[in-house]
Amino acid sequence: MRDDFPRYLAKELDVADPLAELRDRFVINDDDLIYLDGNSLGRLPAATPDFLARLVRDGWGTGLVRSWPTWIDWGRRLGDQLARHALGARPGEVVISDSTSVNLYKLAGAALDATPDRGTILVDAEEFPTDRYILQGLAEQRGRILRRLPSDLDQGLRPDTLRAALDSDVALVVLSAVSYRSGALLDMAAVNAAAREVGAYVLWDLSHAVGAVPVQLTASGADLAVGCTYKYLNGGPGAPAFLYVREELQATLRQPIWGWFGQRxxxxxxxxxxxxxxxxxxxxxxxxxxxxxxxxPALAVLAEAGIERIRQKGLRLGELIVELADAWLAPHGFSLASPRDPHRRGGHVSLSHPEALRISRALAAEARVVGDFRVPDRLRLCAAPLYTRFVDVWDAMDRLRDVAEQRSYLRLPATPSRLT
Amino acid sequence: MRDDFPRYLAKELDVADPLAELRDRFVINDDDLIYLDGNSLGRLPAATPDFLARLVRDGWGTGLVRSWPTWIDWGRRLGDQLARHALGARPGEVVISDSTSVNLYKLAGAALDATPDRGTILVDAEEFPTDRYILQGLAEQRGRILRRLPSDLDQGLRPDTLRAALDSDVALVVLSAVSYRSGALLDMAAVNAAAREVGAYVLWDLSHAVGAVPVQLTASGADLAVGCTYKYLNGGPGAPAFLYVREELQATLRQPIWGWFGQRxxxxxxxxxxxxxxxxxxxxxxxxxxxxxxxxPALAVLAEAGIERIRQKGLRLGELIVELADAWLAPHGFSLASPRDPHRRGGHVSLSHPEALRISRALAAEARVVGDFRVPDRLRLCAAPLYTRFVDVWDAMDRLRDVAEQRSYLRLPATPSRLT
Structure with a gap:
């Protein structure tokens, strides 16, 4: 089987890759490790350590409190860059602040407070947990109903399901542009248009979309959005999130946490x-x-690459994962747990396997391939285009096949840890 | 006048100072600059740059997502250290998370939701703005009355004023242990006891207290608290805040932002x-x-010094500021705008002067002394005990006297900037 797609073909794809040289913009000091978890925590950009060291030494150590005039608007300046290079938004519409969860609370709260006569919040039943929990809390606190739309674990939310649920009682729809588990990609413009017809706000979670697929917030008619900066954007562990509010809505919407940075x-x-x-x-x-x-420094790499080129390479990397999974892994009990059409997927691919938890552990511990496990039985594989080579995907799938074949994972514990 | 307290006496105080050697634990690369704004942004600990560089290189760069098991509880581990060394709280009662404002929202929201039959929130009318704004928002959202207790701008809230306002309709009292403007220090145990008599929760803002004065959360019977880590704790610009919830209250209180880090x-x-x-x-x-x-690394310095020794030195530094202000600055129109009793003050001293804004600017630009201005006419001076020498205070007051005498500040603009 392995001869169906020999390794040299992957090497040829790397030679032809216009983004290949950007791999050097990252710290990669363990070349044997194959990292397919950039949709959880992106790699360290090579420019970041010096950038931070200078900030600490000069900005904090020497400048002290006198540096605040340059720091205070930083979230706005970076937000404008993010708007331009990754989100298709206008200046003054995006800011870096707080965590994704807190931003979701602020913007969902704002949308609910602007629609006191509407009783329903819609969310994908398979939406990322923090989004569902935040909305559950807001619904309870404000006397609304949180309606969880049934959604396919592999294929994502069907457009019909959403359209059937939209009516004039809907205050707010919260959806991920790219599903955290399946990678299913939604048509944002279609959702925005359908919601607008009934006067509902849409709040997008772009955590798994930003930096992987081109997002057009302005052109798609998006109202509100939040998202992470530590996945495809490579901003570092727990880097503050972003929020987007369409310019036309900024003067009327008000969020519930009235802190001094929001004060005129x-x-x-x-x-x-x-x-x-x-x-x-x-x-x-x-x-x-x-x-x-x-x-x-992380956004500088994104800007240099260009989101369209990132997407093009991401599509090809994803297709390679799927092709090799079909050829090498299906015989060992793996199934594709993502949409098969690459244009309906974001930047990662999910595979299901009854032993996914133990396989993901064996893969990291024995085969030095880091992907991640998600309940109930998913192995997520993300070939982040800025630093992942086609040959990395080939090698990872080859090692994964060995793990599946040899079944050494059966020696490992099957109990979840705190982080799985 | 200057002979009343000759400079050599300040130098003698430094020789006798048991914390003198800890100054070397900080990066001080501009010895001519006198920094009296450690209650706004504390100095950079000398161990911090390498600590961060290692985290970035090894934890993020090499460890990647595999480092999360050591990162995920960091806020709890640091919270326990803070509880032990600075807050007089028990393990499991303090955690580092979010900003002070968001933490205040969470804990005030929790207290209000636990007291649905009580209509009143009490706050010092001179409380730090973000606290007042957060409470104003919560009061409006939950149909409560926010009552602002009249308070002396220099002396702080009088115990009588609070006692007279406490009745069985009070759900929550929010106060700073040390006032951000005057530095007035409240008797936490007395406030907690008075509030408990009427069944009201007390939520303390410890931003200007923590690391400057010994706080005894357990012994004083405190319910709830929040505070900064970037002032006397030297955690860096915008370092995440802490929150404290008394162990006995943790199982019953619920906060309004239901994010996934709060999920079982x-x-x-x-x-x-x-x-x-x-x-x-x-x-x-x-x-x-x-x-x-x-x-x-910042908490390590605090632990080494010990909060009692920090307070003892802080008291003496404050007394020196007041003594020299009386002798040298009163003739130039300055008045003490803090309690005169050192045991009723926290770690900083405020002076009022009609030209405080321009004087603070001239002081920094011409005399290389960084204090800060606060509306309406206050100059705040903070001699943070971990790195400020008695001779620094002497020199700063001497330079301030020169600025006041020569009136060069009259050439500077009197219009506030965004940050004043």
Whole structure:
């Protein structure tokens, strides 16, 4: 079977890859390790350590409190870069702040408070847990109904299912553009248009989309969005998230956490809260500058590559994973747990296998391939285009086949750890 | 006048200072600059750059996603250290997470939701703005009354004022242990006892207290607290804040932002939100690890010094500021805008002057002394005990006197900048 797609063909794809040289923009000091988990935590950009060291030494150590004038707008400046290079949004519509969960709470809260006469929130039943939990809390606190739309674990939410659920009682729809588990990619423009017809807000979670697929927030008519910067954007562990609010909505929507970074003329320290007139009103407290800073050199790599080229390479990497899974892994009990059409997938591919948990452990421990496990029985594989070679995918699938064949994983514990 | 307290006496105090050698634990590469703004942003600990560099290179760069098992509990581990060395709290009661503002929202929201039959929130009318704004929002959203207690701008809240306002309709009292403007220090145990008599929760903002004065959360009977780690704790710009929930309250209180870090068995990704049984339920989203990390080497310096020794030195430094202000600055129109009794002050001293804004600017630009301005007419001076010498205070006050005498500040603009 292995001769169906010999390794030299993967090497040829690397030779022809216009993004190949960008691999050097990352710290890769263990060349035997194949990292297919960039959709969980992206790699360290090579420019980041010096960038951070300078910030710590000069900005904090020498500049001290006098550096705040350059720090205070950093989230806005990076937000504008992100808007331009990855989100198809306008200046002043995106800011880096807080965690994805807190941002989701702020924007979902804002949308609900703007629609007091509507009783329903729609969410994909398979939406990433924190989104569902945040919405469950908001629904309970504000006396709304959270309706979980049935969704296929592999194929994602069907457009029909959403359309059938949309009516004039719907206040808010929350969906991931790319599903965290299956990688299923939604048609954002179609969802936005359908929701607009019934007057509902759409809040997008772009955590698994941003930096992997071109997002067009303005052109697709998106209202609200949040997302991570530590996956395909390579901003570092727990790097602060972003939020997007369409310019036309900024003057009317108000979020529930009235912190001083959202206050007009913040340092006047006035008696009453009066929200800033622009995107700043969606901010709350003092941003964690070291973690914000690490997003800057990471975005520079994204800008250099260009999101369209990233997507093109990502499509081919994904197709290679699927082709080799069909040829080499299906005989060992693996099934594709993502849409088969590459244009309906984001940047990762899921495979299901009854022993996925133990296989993912054996893969990392014995075969030095890092993917990740997701309940109930999924192995997620992400070939992040900025630093993953076609030959890495070939080698990873080859090693995965060996693990499946030799069944050494049967010696490992099948009990979940705290992080699985 | 200057002979009243000759400079050599300040030098003698430094020779006798048991914490003097700890100054070397900080990066101080501009010895002519006198930094009296450690209550806004603390200095860079000398161990921090290497600590962060190792984390970035080894933890992120090499470890990649495999480092999460050591990162995920970091906020709890650091919280326990903070509890032990600075807060007088028990293990499992303190965690580092989010910003002070978001933490305040979570804990105030929890207290209000636990007291649905009580209509009033009490706050010091001169409380730090973000606290007042957050509470204003919560009051409006939950149909409560936010009552602002009149408070002296220099002396802080009078115990009588609070006692007179406490009745069985009070759900929550929010106060700073040390006032951000005057530095006035409250008797936490007395406030906690008075509030308990009427069944109200007290939520302390410890931002200007932690690391400057010994706080005894357990012994004083405190319910809830939040605070910064970037002031006296030297955790770096915008370092994540901490929150404290008394152990006995953890099983009953619930906070409004239901993120996945607050979920029991987080990675099981279950359908319904069920809050963790312990302090974890007050967490929300993925923590910004680089910014969390910087708190660790900073706490090591605090632990080495010991909070009691820090307070003792802080008292003497404050007394020196007041003594020299009386002798040298009162003739130039300055008045003490903090309690005169050192035991009623935290770690900083405020002076009022009609030209405080321009004087603070001239002081930094011409005399190389960094303090800070606060509306309406306050100059805040903080001699952080871990790295400030008595002779620094002497020199700073001497330079301030020169600025006041020569009135060169009259050439500077009197319009506030965004950050003043």
């Amino acid at each position: 003329d913040q340092f006047q320290m006035r008696s009453d809260y009066e929200p800033a007139g622009d995107l700043d009103r969606f901010l709350v407290g003092t941003p964690p500058i070291l973690s914000v800073a690490a997003v800057e | 068995d987080q990675f099981q990704m279950r359908s319904d939100y069920e809050p963790a049984g312990d302090l974890d339920r007050f967490l929300v989203g993925t923590p910004p690890i680089l910014s969390v990390a910087a708190v660790e």
